Amino acid sequence: MIQRFIELGEGYSDLYELLELAKENQHRLQHMMALHTQIEKKEVTSLVVVLKPTDPGKFQALYVCREGIPNPNYLPNKRFDLFAQTAEEIGKKVHELSVKPSTIFHEKELFYQHLIGILRLNHYLVPLQ
Template sequence: MIQRFIELGEGYSDIYELLELTNANQHRLLHMLALHTKIDNKERTSLVVVLRPTDPGKFQALYICREGIPNPNFSPNKRYDLFAQTANTHRKQIHELSVKPSTIFYEKELYFQYLIGILRLNHYLLPLQ
C-alpha cells in the first residue's frame, strides 16, 4: 500500500479545497486530524484529511494544509471552525496531535515520512501490507 501526503497549501484559500475534497469523498473519509506545532514562537496547526485506500490500487491519500492556520487552542479562527463544522457534518472527531515543525527537516518529504510514522504508531493509518 502507498500512503502519501498531498499538500494543498498552507490553509488560506486552499482550506476550501480541503473541505470540498472531504465532502466529495465522504464515503472514503477515515480521519480528520489537527497537527499542532510551534514555528518561530507562533502556535500553528496543520489540517489533515485521511481517506480510505483506493480499491484497486491500494493508494491512501492524506490531504494536508500545512502549518498555515493559527492553533485554535490559543487563537480561535474561522478556518479551523469550518474544518470542525465539516467534521461534525460527517460525524468525525478531529484527532489532535502535537508534532515537530516541518522547518527542522531538510526536505518536505522527510517531514511527511515522519508524520506517516507517527500516524501509524497511533493507528490513524493502516499498517503497510
C-alpha cells in the same frame, strides 16, 4: 500500500478545497486531523483529510494544508472552526496531535515520512504491508 501526503497549501483559500474533498468523499473519509506545532514561537496547525485506501491500487491519500492556520487552542479562528464544523456535519471527529514542525527537516518529504510513521504508530493509518 502507498500512503502519501498531498499538500494543497497553507490553509488560506485552499482550505475550501480541503473541505470539499472531505464532503465529496464521505464514503472514503477515514479521519479529519489537526496537527499542532510551533514555528518560531508561533503556534500553528496543519489540517489533514485522510481518505481510505483505493481498491484496487492500495493508495492512501492524506490531503494537507500545512502549518498555515493558527492553533485554535491558543488563538480561536474561523478557518479551524470551518474544518471542525465540516467534521461534525459529516459525523467525524477532529483528531488532534502535537508534532514536530516541518522546519526542522531538511526536506519536506522527510517531514511527511515522519508524520506517516507517527500516524501508523498511533493506529490512524494501517501499518506498512
